[in-house]
Amino acid sequence: MADKIHVKTNINGNDIDFLCEPRQSLLEVLRDNLDMTGTKEGCGDGNCGACTVFLDGRIVDSCLVLAVEVDGKSVSTIEGVADVDKLHPVQEAFLEHAALQCGICTPGFIMASKALLEREPDADEGRIRLWLAGNLCRCTGYDKIIRAVQSAGETMQGN
Amino acid sequence: MTSTSNPKSKYNVVGTSPIRHDVLGRVTGKAKYGVDLRLTGMLFGKTLRSPHAHARIRKIDTSKAEAHPGVRAVVTTSDMPIVNDEVADFGETMANYRLLAELCLANGKVLYKGHAVAAVAADDIHIAEEALDLIEVEYEVLPPVLTVQQAMAEGAPLLHEVMTTRDVAARFTRGTDTGVASNIASRIVFQGGDPEAAFKNSDVVVEREFNTKMVHQGYIEPHNETAFWAPDGHLTIWTSTQGAFGVRTQISKTLGLPEAHVKVIPMEVGGGFGGKIRSYMGPTAALLSKKTGRPVKIVMNRKEVFESSGPTSGSNMRAKIGANKDGKITAAEVYLAYEAGAYPGSPVAAGASTCLSPYNLENFFVEGLDVVVNKPQVSAYRAPGSPGAALAVETVIDEVAEKLGIDPIDFRLKNATKEGDRQVSGVVFPRIGCVEVEEAIKNSDHYNTPLEGKNRGRGTAMGWWFNGGNASTAMVTVNSDGTVGLVTGSVDLAGTRTAISMQVAEVLGITPDEIYPSVGDTDSIGWTGPSGGSRTTFSTGIAAIQATNLVLDEMKKRAALLWETQPDDVTFENNSFISNKNSEDTISFKDLAGKLMGTGGPVSASSTSNPTQVGSAFGGHICDVEVDTDTGKVTVLRYTALQDVGQAAHQSYCESQVQGGAVQGIGWALNEEYYYTDDGTMANSTFLDYRMPTTLDLPMIDTILVEVPNPGHPFGIRGVGEVPIVPPLAAVANAIADAIGVRLTELPMNPGSILAALKDKK
Ligand code: FES
Numbered sequence: 042m043a044d045k046i047h048v049k050t051n052i053n054g055n056d057i058d059f060l061c062e063p064r065q066s067l068l069e070v071l072r073d074n075l076d077m078t079g080t081k082e083g084c085g086d087g088n089c090g091a092c093t094v095f096l097d098g099r100i101v102d103s104c105l106v107l108a109v110e111v112d113g114k115s116v117s118t119i120e121g122v123a124d125v126d127k128l129h130p131v132q133e134a135f136l137e138h139a140a141l142q143c144g145i146c147t148p149g150f151i152m153a154s155k156a157l158l159e160r161e162p163d164a165d166e167g168r169i170r171l172w173l174a175g176n177l178c179r180c181t182g183y184d185k186i187i188r189a190v191q192s193a194g195e196t197m198q199g200n
Numbered sequence: 201m202t203s204t205s206n207p208k209s210k211y212n213v214v215g216t217s218p219i220r221h222d223v224l225g226r227v228t229g230k231a232k233y234g235v236d237l238r239l240t241g242m243l244f245g246k247t248l249r250s251p252h253a254h255a256r257i258r259k260i261d262t263s264k265a266e267a268h269p270g271v272r273a274v275v276t277t278s279d280m281p282i283v284n285d286e287v288a289d290f291g292e293t294m295a296n297y298r299l300l301a302e303l304c305l306a307n308g309k310v311l312y313k314g315h316a317v318a319a320v321a322a323d324d325i326h327i328a329e330e331a332l333d334l335i336e337v338e339y340e341v342l343p344p345v346l347t348v349q350q351a352m353a354e355g356a357p358l359l360h361e362v363m364t365t366r367d368v369a370a371r372f373t374r375g376t377d378t379g380v381a382s383n384i385a386s387r388i389v390f391q392g393g394d395p396e397a398a399f400k401n402s403d404v405v406v407e408r409e410f411n412t413k414m415v416h417q418g419y420i421e422p423h424n425e426t427a428f429w430a431p432d433g434h435l436t437i438w439t440s441t442q443g444a445f446g447v448r449t450q451i452s453k454t455l456g457l458p459e460a461h462v463k464v465i466p467m468e469v470g471g472g473f474g475g476k477i478r479s480y481m482g483p484t485a486a487l488l489s490k491k492t493g494r495p496v497k498i499v500m501n502r503k504e505v506f507e508s509s510g511p512t513s514g515s516n517m518r519a520k521i522g523a524n525k526d527g528k529i530t531a532a533e534v535y536l537a538y539e540a541g542a543y544p545g546s547p548v549a550a551g552a553s554t555c556l557s558p559y560n561l562e563n564f565f566v567e568g569l570d571v572v573v574n575k576p577q578v579s580a581y582r583a584p585g586s587p588g589a590a591l592a593v594e595t596v597i598d599e600v601a602e603k604l605g606i607d608p609i610d611f612r613l614k615n616a617t618k619e620g621d622r623q624v625s626g627v628v629f630p631r632i633g634c635v636e637v638e639e640a641i642k643n644s645d646h647y648n649t650p651l652e653g654k655n656r657g658r659g660t661a662m663g664w665w666f667n668g669g670n671a672s673t674a675m676v677t678v679n680s681d682g683t684v685g686l687v688t689g690s691v692d693l694a695g696t697r698t699a700i701s702m703q704v705a706e707v708l709g710i711t712p713d714e715i716y717p718s719v720g721d722t723d724s725i726g727w728t729g730p731s732g733g734s735r736t737t738f739s740t741g742i743a744a745i746q747a748t749n750l751v752l753d754e755m756k757k758r759a760a761l762l763w764e765t766q767p768d769d770v771t772f773e774n775n776s777f778i779s780n781k782n783s784e785d786t787i788s789f790k791d792l793a794g795k796l797m798g799t800g801g802p803v804s805a806s807s808t809s810n811p812t813q814v815g816s817a818f819g820g821h822i823c824d825v826e827v828d829t830d831t832g833k834v835t836v837l838r839y840t841a842l843q844d845v846g847q848a849a850h851q852s853y854c855e856s857q858v859q860g861g862a863v864q865g866i867g868w869a870l871n872e873e874y875y876y877t878d879d880g881t882m883a884n885s886t887f888l889d890y891r892m893p894t895t896l897d898l899p900m901i902d903t904i905l906v907e908v909p910n911p912g913h914p915f916g917i918r919g920v921g922e923v924p925i926v927p928p929l930a931a932v933a934n935a936i937a938d939a940i941g942v943r944l945t946e947l948p949m950n951p952g953s954i955l956a957a958l959k960d961k962k
């Protein structure tokens with residue numbers, strides 16, 4: 042076992058430091074070391090998007106990022122998306138449009154959709170489908186997810 | 201779109217689309233799935249799995265692993281008690297507890313690559329993984345059999361030296377022993393009339409052979425089980441399972457514990473589709489916990505999910521259908537040989553008894569074989585056994601209609617089954633919606649919009665599924681403020697907490713959000729079958745309605761007490777109790793709830809259901825495709841799924857079930873397969889190579905809910921979840937045939953096979 046490394050980072054606006062082994066992924070540290078289990082693991086090899094988080098404002102598969110890499114950077118996870126008493130429009134739209142069944146894919150879809158809509162709230166169906174192609178959902182057939190993202194975009198544009 | 205009213209529904213709550221009780225936790229990352237569990241002092245377990253598809257285990261030496269720093273315990277089959285042969289109904293499949301024990305830890309022989317051989321508990325997952333490399337296993341490698349044809353060939357290696365073929369007369373029976381040692385575990389036959397003579401007198405006969413590969417349910421959350429064996433001998437299991445009670449039985453049988461000493465706590469489930477009924481690691485985690493005195497959690501990785509959980513069967517099938525010029529089917533003959541995987545129990549009997557259900561037939565012969573092969577033991581997968589068989593029947597039906605020059609839906613309507621007709625299994629159909637669905641197809645915008653363009657085609661197909669009944673328990677409690685607690689034993693896979701609450705709300709005349717529904721563990725609620733077989737909203741709904749009525753009966757007594765009259769003189773309607781004797785005596789549900797303590801104490805009631813009048817259901821799908829003849833890629837242009845859902849319970853989630861099932865079927869048709877090398881290695885055990893549909897592969901999935909109420913449910917509810925995966929395989933295949941004029945008979949119909957088929961055509 043290699044020596045543990047001290048990592049200083051910011052997660053959802055809070056400065057956090059932790060000790061981890063060099064072989065641990067960001068996903069593993071979030072879930073097992075920091076008890077932030079909202080970010081999910083579906084594959085561990087970058088093919089399902091369930092572990093999507095923001096790293097310095099860009100979305101990444103946290104299973105493909107080593108925890109030591111986030112030193113000095115900022116991370117946002119599903120736990121930081123809603124305010125204490127108010128859901129984000131994307132979350133609200135997922136509720137309203139019944140855009141989930143089991144919900145295991147949902148944190149990843151919400152993070153990825155939020156990243157898209159913050160840049161392109163007017164994204165059309167084709168654009169949304171392209172953007173979300175890295176996130177697998179096995180329950181819904183995606184129809185209601187796409188509609189939810191479109192509707193969240195409208196809300197974010199203030200329509 | 202969620203909404204709290206539906207002008208089409210004759211009910212106030214049932215048929216609307218309220219927001220689910222449990223979704224807030226799911227969109228904020230707060231919901232606790234089995235994988236999210238963390239207990240004080242918890243160890244991490246990992247399973248050593250066989251690198252061979254078929255081998256005898258000569259020796260296992262765990263001493264080096266045990267000595268590795270951070271390793272707390274190692275277990276093998278020698279830690280497992282001896283389990284006797286006992287066959288039981290296990291959700292949608294049958295299972296033998298001895299074989300289930302061997303599935304959890306191989307005993308003497310490994311029967312597929314990925315078969316569990318030993319397991320380790322360590323301080324963290326990485327140490328556990330290191331320790332696996334230190335376990336020394338000596339194998340005598342045996343030749344594997346990987347397809348039903350190989351398994352049934354003369355002189356094929358036998359997986360189970362003691363297994364003999366059984367002749368089975370009906371689904372869910374063990375059948376009689378033929379005494380013949382073979383890889384064929386059982387054979388089932390349904391026959392009626394004289395098909396041979398009828399074929400001779402037919403104007404058109406089409407016969408084709410089909411081959412399909414194993415496919416996986418593909419749930420995103422991997423299997424997980426956490427066990428704590430307390431010093432007093434009580435074992436607790438936390439797991440993402442479709443049915444806590446089934447897991448309890450399996451664990452108590454395999455570990456020799458009384459059921460009362462095993463408590464299973466069902467966690468939220470990240471997808472199951474039939475694949476999360478069996479326990480794969482529970483007994484192992486329990487044994488590791490017993491050895492260490494600490495909780496042990498084992499989670500599969502994705503490769504393990506593919507190689508070591510329960511996909512559904514690959515198959516070899518033949519379908520032969522005859523008809524006359526007037527469009528009447530004369531006879532049908534179907535042969536199905538399904539891979540069971542390493543242990544008996546493929547869903548071939550279900551395939552055999554469902555595949556001809558859309559047609560009323562006089563002459564038929566259906567034969568199904570359950571064949572063991574050196575692959576993971578199959579598990580249930582959404583309408584298990586039915587989609588493959590429907591591919592065979594529904595594509596041949598399409599071809600017969602084509603040969604006769606009749607519209608395929610008109611052809612189906614001419615032969616459609618109705619209430620009172622007999623299925624091939626002999627069971628008589630109750631009120632069903634086969635004709636209604638077919639007529640809805642004919643009237644749909646999709647079917648009436650011409651499809652134009654080169655290499656484009658349209659296909660239709662029907663599908664049927666029994667739907668399950670099975671027993672459920674529900675408990676309803678009235679709170680003093682008029683809100684209501686509801687506990688059921690049904691794991692909530694996709695909104696059943698709410699769909700059941702809606703039925704209670706309908707009876708009480710309150711809103712679903714005045715009810716708080718929860719899922720009980722095996723100690724806190726009565727026996728409830730797994731959430732599978734499209735049974736939960738239906739059967740657990742009935743238990744909840746019954747419990748609600750018991751609560752109302754007791755509250756009538758309380759009202760009678762207040763009004764100094766008899767309970768029989770009190771009626772309940774529109775959310776109020778009313779005295780038949782004095783019209784001024786009326787009290788709302790809420791107000792009476794506040795007076796319970798003063799009139800005899802709290803009110804709650806439990807009820808169990810075990811309904812027999814299960815509403816089976818038909819679905820029909822329309823699919824438009826475009827085939828790129830240069831690359832072989834098939835693009836689904838438009839897709840409409842129609843289904844008789846009975847009275848829809850929750851509108852949006854009925855649609856979502858239908859959409860999700862259709863898309864799983866599209867993936868099965870076009871891309872998904874277990875790709876095996878000759879030595880029995882699955883070569884594509886990642887989500888990159890096992891290609892499930894993504895957002896980019898699909899159009900919107902239109903749904904048309906046809907509502908033929910089920911007389912077996914107070915509100916007419918039918919099961920919904922499984923039927924939608926039955927028609928897509930054939931609907932896509934028929935669309936491709938229409939587009940390029942070639943009938944593909946092997947799945948998946950991926951670019952490679954499309955190009956090969958086009959080449960053969962030239
Ligand atoms: S868990 Fe990271 S992409 Fe699947």
Ligand code: FES
Pocket residue numbers: 140141142143144145146147177178179180181420470471
């Ligand atoms: S809702 Fe279950 S995987 Fe998406």
